[in-house]
Amino acid sequence: MPAPRRIAVARIWHEANSFNPVATTLDDFRRREWTKGKEALADARSTATELGGLAGFLDDHPHWDVTVSRCTSAPPLGPVTRDACAAITREILEDLQAGDWDGVYLSLHGAMVAEGDLSPDYSFLTALRRAIGPDPLLAVSFDMHACLDPTLVGVVDILSGYHSYPHVDMDATALRALSAMERAFETGVRPRIELRQLDFLPLSHGMRTDAGPMAELVAMADTECAAEGFEDVSLFGGFAYADTQNTRAIVTVTHLPDRDPAPAIARLSAAYLARSGDFAITLPDAPTAVAKALADLDAGAGWPIALVDPADNPLSGGIGDTTAQFRALVEAAPDLPTVFCFFFDPGLVARAHDLGEGAAISCGLGGRILPEFGAPVPFEGVVERLTDGRFRNRGPMEYGRQIDLGRTAVLRQGQMRVVICETCQSANDPAWCDLHGIDLAEVAIFAVKAKNHFRAGFQDLCSQIIDLDCAGLAPVDLSTLPYRHVPAEFL
Structure with missing residues (x-):
């Protein structure tokens, strides 16, 4: 011994x-x-x-x-x-x-x-x-x-x-x-x-x-x-x-x-x-990415297509509150089952829980913390589902770890469902979908604030993953941020 x-x-x-x-x-x-x-x-x-x-x-x-x-x-x-x-x-x-x-x-x-x-x-x-x-x-x-x-x-x-x-x-x-x-x-x-x-x-x-x-x-x-x-x-x-x-x-x-x-x-x-x-990479803007996803779906692409916004990715320090991606989806008005994940808004979560499942809700989504990254988007719908925000990862990244999102709510407007959360955490594991009653096989567009870690849990569950470029705190173009300590020649 x-x-x-x-x-x-x-x-x-x-x-x-x-x-x-x-x-x-x-x-x-x-x-x-x-x-x-x-x-x-x-x-x-x-x-x-x-x-x-x-x-x-x-x-x-x-x-x-x-x-x-x-x-x-x-x-x-x-x-x-x-x-x-x-x-x-x-x-x-x-x-x-x-x-x-x-x-x-x-x-x-x-x-x-x-x-x-x-x-x-x-x-x-x-x-x-x-x-x-x-x-x-x-x-x-x-x-x-x-x-x-x-x-x-x-x-x-x-x-x-x-x-x-x-x-x-x-x-x-x-x-x-x-x-x-x-x-x-x-x-x-x-x-x-x-x-x-x-x-x-x-x-x-x-x-x-x-x-x-x-x-x-x-x-x-x-x-x-x-x-x-x-x-x-x-x-x-x-x-x-x-x-x-x-x-x-x-x-x-x-x-x-x-x-x-x-x-x-x-x-x-x-x-x-x-x-x-x-x-170095380049990415399409939100309207272009949404248009591509809809064109591919019209051409017979499998469900779902994931639209990924890395500039507001919580695991890159995003605020979970920018609106460009969501606004592009709303303006495109796809007549298809769509899930948007997510907005960080503790006050709105509390309001939804007070109203209860099935209640009508009128609110603004996003644009709460830094409106310069997009004004709030008006939303009229119903509170479809309320959760305690707790689940255990079943995907390969941090497999088995207990997750606590705080309370969450699923809001529905027609075929669009939007998840709002009490904390700003990425949806990188399929158990997130289980918690919110989301069957991806029945979703055409899965729009998320995420980046590369998303692929660990969802690469095999999506027909394609389209990254897009929006304004946010984790952009592709680093020169848009006010660095003080990173050498300028690195940007």
Whole structure:
């Protein structure tokens, strides 16, 4: 039996859109994920998440004695409030500073921005290293869109990022980091990290790993990792809507001291830069996309066709409130079953619940937070369905995780159904449809505020997916946003 290991675990997962005026509060973290101790592992077991990966790892490594501190995440709204950031990090630091740890594993996103701090993930890591001292191994997993401060190589021993987008390998990413830590315990050899920032910012719209430039680069990275005997090779794209000095493409290698990562870093950096232009895309505007969908349906295309608006995607920090896509649908007036997902409007949800199912409702949809992205669209209809907003994912991304949207309501006007929600969260899992009584086989047009993660759950359920370009906080044209810290030449 291997020697016992005392391991501490914590998680802070948040991606901030610097241009979103809705601050991320402690309540946002508490609603999405707020767990600790044995409950955290029990809740995560068999889920496709980092903590799910940890739970499975511990089944095979019973000599690991794990203490789970605060584990939390929040939807990608605006920057995290100073108080929320301090409360979460203070709790974890207090839990860990008194322990005699062999190692610490952290699940971080890497693109958090907080009030007064453009790199709170790094601030937390440096504070944690001071708290635990120089000896414990520190392993961290990050999202592919992390904005990594290069000086973290002096703080962290093991680093691994998601290798897939949509992110269906969260559990596998944790396993890579945890397995590297176990090998270090067994051999007594401490890994090192090499990190290189590149002078460009890839557009995440073109970063899917099923095909295209990122698929090619991830395959190259996997080949380099296996050929050179590294612990991990991960590529990062930065989160384009987090306005920080570290928002850019990044190449990382976790390696043992007897392995030279420089040639591999150079090869991967050159390949990444050579493909920089391949990440750029153009998209049709909303009226053009709606017209194409209707023409294809008239020509016999299968149901449904998905119309995807990435500029107001909640997982890119969108506000769930822009109206260009919805207005284009209303003006086209398709005589076909249509679902629009969604508008973030807690007040309207409360009103619908007060009225009850079957009641008539007259309201304006959208245009509530930033009217410059579209005025409210008048709506006359009925309250068709009310829900508590809770379901469990059954698709491949974060499979098995419990979701809480807050209360929701389905409004109907003729053949158009519109979902409104108390929180701003993407509909990226088929169980979202189950909750709202939506059978996609009976829907011709499925219009969503989403981006690439939508494809993980819905690619096989839609005859086609048409991305479109609207005004919003996560646009294709980055030059339309008022950046202060990302170099102008990246935009």
